[in-house]
Amino acid sequence: MQLHNYIDGQWVEAIKKGQREIINPFNQEIIASAAEGTKEDTEKAIAAARRAFDNGEWVNTPASERGEIVRQIGEKIQANVEELARLETLDTGKTIEESRGDMNDIANVFFYFAGLADKDGGELIESPIPDSTSKVVREPIGVCGQITPWNYPLLQAAWKLAPALAAGNTLIMKPSEITPLTTVKVFELFEEIGVPAGVANLVLGTGAEVGAPLSESTDVDLVSFTGGIETGKTIMRSASVNVKKIALELGGKNPNIVFTDADFDTAVDQALNAVYFHGGQVCSAGSRLLVEESIHDQFVEELVKRASRIKLGNGFDEATESGPLISQEHRAKVERYIDIGLEEGATLAVGGKRPNDAELQDGFFFLPTIFTNCTADMRIVQEEIFGPVLTVEAFRTADEAIEKANDTIYGLAGAVFTNDIDKAEYVSRKLRMGTVWINDFHPYFAQAPWGGYKQSGFGRELGKIGLEEYTEVKHVFRNTNPQPVGWFN
Template identity: 40%
Template sequence: MKTYGHFIDGAYVEPLKGKWIDSFNPYTGEVWARIPQGCADDVDRAVAAASRAMREGPWATMNASARGKLMLRLADLVAANAERLAEVEVRDNGKLMAEMLGQLRYHPEWWRYFGGLADKVEGAVMPIDKPEMFAFTRHEPVGVVGALTAWNSPLIFVAWKCAPAIAAGCSVVVKPSEFASASTLEFAALTKEAGFPDGVFNVVSGYGPEAGSALVDHRDVAKITFTGSDTTGARIYAQAAQSLKRVSLELGGKSPNIVFDDCDIDAALAGVISGIFAATGQTCIAGSRVLVQNSIREAFSQRLAELGRSARKGDPMLPDTNIGPVTTAPQYRKILEYIEIAKAEGARCILGGGPATSPDLPGGQFVEPTIFVDVTPGMRIAREEVFGPVLSILGFEDEAEAVRLANDTLYGLAAGVWTTDIGRALRMSSALKAGTVWVNTYRAVSYMMPFGGMKRSGLGRESGVEAIREYLETKSVWISTTKDVPANPFIMR
């Protein structure tokens, strides 16, 4: 069993209070590692290191091109260690090796993209209307960034948050989820190997109310970026507002996957399955509401249940496993509670509907892929985020009703549309209130494309050129070119 330390100021250190948290393998149910239980003093130590890096030493004076070269070096190291890091993530959060390895092989692209973007951040000379004035803008790093990441894809979230922050010239303190911290702590050593100056990248693990709250409150942290539930995000938003911190939030979803009767049925079936049962439904972009045109709803639902029934549950390390365990015990219980709520409210279950148990599922945290029909828009199963392999199917008559049902939610993270009509695809992508709209595909992401939510699904954007702007301040500079003394110094110039 491995025991980790915090990563602070370029080195692994023990928690100041000498406390540790057991990390459980969701598949086996066994403790496989220990992570530090950080406290406010640990956070203070990490923020102090990050602040020093911003004020003193090589990071404070390093030009943008040099920062970019360090990031490219880090990208190569992640690529060389992708399989090892993926294995750590699978042990920690129980997601499929196939998915985690795919993410880790793609992860370096964020460092390459933002490493290349680092020296492309340009100010502008203004054609100012004031005579004898030279005016320009420059962009500067916002300061120390506190990054709070979720347990379902820890290192992808590190890339999404930290690559643009570091490209902008910020230093970071990452507080990963206590349920999946090991891969982030492993990754930290690669930043040192890549040549990042001490204090630029720090990791403090621990519980949210203790370590996470201390990071959000810290006076020397300029910005908080968080991925997680909307309820936790709302608390962080309110807490950060007390010190007027900048905040980016990537929160929950209740995303609609909309199937029209003119679609490619086989493609739509695969897309719906991917949208809800991939990653055991533990993803904020899960297409947990499927809206199917009434003319095909019954037949589509039956074929979907048949396809879902064929999903193989088991060891997430094996390449032929489709459904892994639920990552945490609290989340496992929550999913089962929502299944019972749906049944009590009158939804009809046509697939699954309970825990999955068999001798080859040792950890006890497997849920059967579950599909409900006869769902009405007011049911909790159709309105609240379950974060598990549970799908609600609702019917609609036409485009107008599809848009109304799809937008009838507090969330606005993502949506899917399945149609062969290009006009309909464009109309729907315009009408849907979601940060991402996929047409005839689902769960596609890229370092080039902005990602984020509308409404209760969050604030700000990750990935793409827009992401680096989240970590920059714009400064306006005025230079007088005249030697004349103002005639009246009491009047605004």
């Protein structure tokens, strides 16, 4: 399988002919060869997007017609669910069931923003000046650079592509260089539908060669990035060159608070799902478990029992519950955190190593892991590991749980499990996070905004505000009875 860049309506090789092998994390087989774009490719794509925006063809297309094209993209995704899911599982190692679910969610994202495309006709506001009208309108921001992570390649791309197109912008998409398969496929669907040349461009390659030029270019009006915090800080610095708008989602260290009065079996099951879904490679993973002291030991005992039975394997095997980690480098990072946790004095209750199963030796597998006797000052409690590693802390009061939960630089998401609705509401108000779940973990949907507090980033994706991120606000004032001012007689 050969993957190319898509620039100005054409599939093209990288200008310097660079190539990257894409491998299956389950067995390290080569599944594709991808163009390795550089600054030159990125500048060519930026120029195409700039021309397409400035010539006005897309931005001046009636919003209802743009919405119809975005809706057709959703229909194409629905029609290609099995192929897209297969590519996603090949690329990431996640289970085929999860990949199918992702594709249905992705189609719904396009349908949602298609429906919003023509719903904002502006807002008339009362003018204090006689004989005048005053209106607030939203207009597309311009050329958008979009940079997505490897853990949810097409889902994260959809959260950016759908609102940008619906709002009338042009764009350059840079997927993760190690998981580009489904993003390339969706750009093929764009071409089938007839998205105008230059409106949506795709450049494959690294952050240094492709992402950095997007951030630095004075012809790019917005950069939307999902990924690591250090890269996010670099983008912020680079974006200052033309004070471009940026939207950042930079991960989290998400607390899951369980009170004694919660339904025990449900809370255990949800805690497992919170941290081990997709091998913990989820920005909102519930990797910090806070359990009320009175049930702590019983809860941990059940967690350890259940975690040790999680079935690792090939994502295409319907019996598999969790696949491999994404790469050898990423697994090595997780392993370093195991050493750090032990050095800090945490107790390794289960996991902490690679599996011994012969059929898993070629993949980047790592056993579900639980650390107990953790304290808030430990690096394994403070830093995002992004793997199947759970830290457990005990608490006595709601206020102590809140203090522990808020005690990181992150503020993406968190959950509270309790049957006391007043307690649930109290805790949810106090948590400094963009999303709080009560008696659940992980649900998201197109209608609700997603994003973080603190160093988890700023800006929102999804929801009505997710469309507004791709617009500028303009105030239009009209004097209906113009007269000389007479100030300078």
